[in-house]
Amino acid sequence: MEVLRIILTQSSANYKKEETVLNKMTYPLPPFSTIIGALHSACGYTYYHPMDISVQGKYESMHKEPYTDYCFLNSIGEGDRGILVKMKNENLLSTAFDKVAKAKKPQGNSFRKGITIDVINQKLLEEYRGLKDLSDKIDEFKKNRSDKVLLLIKKRKSTLTNKKKKYEINSPELKLILKREKQIKELEKEIKQRLKVYKNKEYEIPYSKFACLTTSLKYYEVLNNVELILHIKSDENTLKDIKENIYNLKSIGRSEDFVDVKEACFVNVVDEIKEEIISEYSAYIDYDLIKNEHINLRSKTGTSADGTKYYLNKNYIPENNKRIFKKRKVVYASQYSAxxxxxxxxxxxxxDKSYIVNFN
Known part of the structure; x- marks a missing residue:
């Protein structure tokens, strides 16, 4: 059977385990879905092309790489903690922001009053305080002016409602009352709408650009000097597309985990050999093959050994705006033979070398 063999290296890589949050742990080899997604992207595919993957490889060492994690709080309040920032785009919670001020203590701070804070950008801080002052003025206007007018309108509407009961339908008096009632309702609607528009334009939209965040130091697990051997089984056209576009494959894992493609060629794989082959690479092996002893696991001393079981994503099916992944139960194994x-x-x-190939 003819398949495509790809050999590549990475100076560093993190194949993130999706269930890890605080510190981003890595799989020892990229999951099937990660590879399939990278190959589809390199070929410019917009829909799934069925393929089976054999993944094996090794890495030299692993280290932890620190990064700053940004957590946006739900609201900004008096005595809030963290860092006051102004977003470049208020519709996106990203790292595109300007720092305004930083709270010195876990609580009891006030960005508005300048209590226990370090000012980073005085101009933006004054903008923030000006918006808070405007909010107070709007609330005061609403309480002392518009609400009182609306209360009078409400009483007037109630009076007109009682008057309507005294006159017959289609009478001149009733028509006059209905006309006046319509005018009052339009006035009521206009007062509410004008205040709403003004508050939204002058306060709510500008204020939505401010946010409060906290930062914490977290870590990536990063593999060093990775070598990967991939065997791809698919239809003839898909394999040709992958080979022709293999140098569009820029990274596997994180966007900064660049790849260096050493080889991409068609090879024939066979299911019969004359003597046992011992793999020099670690690999994801189908769990049933291990369970039924079609693959022999061994330690460095030659005794039997176990691997690490994983449920890895392969391809997904869209369902109710969600991705439902098909899983593969595999064992990550080293020092195995067949x-x-x-x-x-x-x-x-x-x-030069012989590879044990297990498609998943």
Whole structure:
């Protein structure tokens, strides 16, 4: 069977485990979905092209890499903690912002009153305080002016309602009352609408650009000097597309985890060999192959050994605006071997190296 073999290296990589939050742990090899997504992106595919993947490789070492995590709070309040910022785009919670001031204590601070804060941008802080003052003025106007006018309108509407009961339908007096009632309702609507528009334009929209965030130091697990051997099984056209576009593959894992493609070629894999092959790479092996002893796991001393079980994403099906991933139960194994009696296993035999290939 002819398949596509890709050999690539990465100086560093993090294949994030989706269930990790505080510190972003990494899989030892990229999951199937990560590779499939990267290949689809390199080819410019907009829909899923079915393929099976064999993933094996190794890395030299692993270290932890610090990063700053930004957490936006739900609201800004007196005595709030963290850092006051002004967003470049209030519709996106991103790192595109200007710092305004920083609270010195966990509580009891006030950006508005200048209590226990470090000012970073005085101009933006004055803008923030001006908006808070405007909010107070709007509330005061509403309480002392518009609400009182609306109360009078409400009483007037009630009076007109009682008057309507005294006159017959289609009488001149009733028509006059209905006309006056309509005018009063329009006035009421205009007063409410004008205040709403003014508050939204002058206060709510500008104020929505301010936010409060906290920062914390977290860590990525980063693999160093990664070597990956990928075998891809798919239809002829898809394999040709991948080979022709392989140098569009820029990264696997994070966007900064660049790849260096060493080889992309078609090879023939076979299911029969003359003697046992011991892999020099770690790999994701189908769990049933391990369970049924079609793959032999061994430690460095030659005794039997176990691997690490994972449920890895492969491809997904859109359902109710969600991605429902198909899972593969695999074992991450090192120092494993296979021979001619192994089932559902292929072998890539070349002059320099031989690979045990297990498609998932």
């Amino acid at each position: 021979d001619e009696e192994s089932e559902n296993i292929y072998f890539d035999i070349s002059k």
